[in-house]
Amino acid sequence: MAGDSKTEKATPKRRQDERKKGNVLVSKDIVTVVSLIGTFFALKILFPQMIANIKTFIYKAFGYAQTKSDITDDFVMVLTKETTLAFIQIVAPVILISVSLSIIATVAQTKPLFVVDSLKPKFNRINPLQGIKRLFSLKSLFDVIKGIIKIAILITILYSFITDSLLTISRTPQMDVSPSCVVLMDLTMSLVFKICLAFIAISVFDLFFQWWEYERQIKMSKHELKEEYKQMEGDPQIKSKINEVQRKMAMSRMMQAVPDADVVIKNPTHFAVALKYDFEKDGAPILLAKGQDEVALRIIKAAEDNDIYVLENKPLARAIFATTDINQEIPADFYGTVAEILVYVYKLKNKKLI
Structure with missing residues (x-):
């Protein structure tokens, strides 16, 4: 051959x-x-x-x-x-x-x-x-x-x-x-x-x-x-399946964290980010979940099902999605805008920000 x-x-x-x-x-x-x-x-x-x-x-x-x-x-x-x-x-x-x-x-x-x-x-x-x-x-x-x-x-x-x-x-x-x-x-x-x-x-x-x-x-x-x-790097098909399983597990963990969010910011269906802020533990709001297209829709639906406030802000949703990883604090550039959003959300739910 x-x-x-x-x-x-x-x-x-x-x-x-x-x-x-x-x-x-x-x-x-x-x-x-x-x-x-x-x-x-x-x-x-x-x-x-x-x-x-x-x-x-x-x-x-x-x-x-x-x-x-x-x-x-x-x-x-x-x-x-x-x-x-x-x-x-x-x-x-x-x-x-x-x-x-x-x-x-x-x-x-x-x-x-x-x-x-x-x-x-x-x-x-x-x-x-x-x-x-x-x-x-x-x-x-x-x-x-x-x-x-x-x-x-x-x-x-x-x-x-x-x-x-x-x-x-x-x-x-x-x-x-x-x-x-x-x-x-x-x-x-x-x-x-x-x-x-x-x-x-x-x-x-x-x-x-x-x-x-x-x-x-x-x-x-x-x-x-x-x-x-294949021996050194592993079978590409097996590696692909392992990566797929890992992605599914990561997605599952991320979706399970959405109900703990304080607010979900969307754009309006293409991007969605879920934020949470605990002033006693966190130095800044934390990104619990983020997604694009179908994943964004799933995050929005999970937020609505769990009575999480969903706000539309196209520039902010895109910027946080592009600059922040899961379970990481948002950049300092967004502190002011996100703080205003959280104050508004906390007032709706009669919660204290600090």
């Missing part, structure tokens, strides 16, 4: 719902590149210390081995302990930096996010039909093309690196261990730098594609927009 085609941009609520499900924009290539660059720069900085740790381990191992004529359990235990400690000292900082950079790069894209639903098993992932659908999706095609481009770039860079550095590499066996390690490290960093430059360009392109794919995936149909609006 035309209404089911997803042509509309996702609303903030839809984006928030997708985020709660764990469906957020993230480029894995960005994470890989950040981790790769950070790791190899850490290797370059930590390389002298790593070489020193390796030397210390070798000296300890050979020194301890010279004191033993045969292999014993104690020798194996000590050697295992020293090997483990050396491994931690050499490798652990690099691994920690790599993992930390991966986490930082991911959180920078997704913001802090923990989704419980992602821990639940999703059996649709093992559905063969769903698997085939994902296999031939646009995203899968892009990943395949991206993988081929990565391999081609990597082969090109490696070939260029080997042809340019073969002579230098062939001379390292003639050097001492430390200088040869430094040379190999420099060559490796040069190679990694070239690879990182190429992969940065790919990751930027991947980020734009992931953004485009994510926006396309979370698009909404017009029907979904209407349903979301």
Whole structure:
């Protein structure tokens, strides 16, 4: 159906719902590149210390081995302990930096996010039909093309690196261990730098594609927009019925207050306002009810049925109707005119105004 085609941009609520499900924009290539660059720069900085740790381990191992004529359990235990400690000292900082950079790069894209639903098993992932659908999706095609481009770039860079550095590499066996390690490290960093430059360009392109794919995936149909609006704002028909009921209840309360009025001022059938003044409680006359056309006629009839004096004053009726809300005091501009009316009405009913 035309209404089911997803042509509309996702609303903030839809984006928030997708985020709660764990469906957020993230480029894995960005994470890989950040981790790769950070790791190899850490290797370059930590390389002298790593070489020193390796030397210390070798000296300890050979020194301890010279004191033993045969292999014993104690020798194996000590050697295992020293090997483990050396491994931690050499490798652990690099691994920690790599993992930390991966986490930082991911959180920078997704913001802090923990989704419980992602821990639940999703059996649709093992559905063969769903698997085939994902296999031939646009995203899968892009990943395949991206993988081929990565391999081609990597082969090109490696070939260029080997042809340019073969002579230098062939001379390292003639050097001492430390200088040869430094040379190999420099060559490796040069190679990694070239690879990182190429992969940065790919990751930027991947980020734009992931953004485009994510926006396309979370698009909404017009029907979904209407349903979301109903959920957020309520069904318009139900809201209309609620408003109608509220209006009827307010009208009923207002009409019940008309018999308590001192006077009703009309114009002559289009507007009607019912006023009451209690000098012991009120600072000014209070508007108990007001209405226009049919409601005005109902107010007038209720006043007549309850022996409430009805006075015709077109300008005053219109002005009070327009400026005063129910159960509010009339504006000061009308005090004089309304006071004269109330004095007249109170005289007719032998009541005292104050």
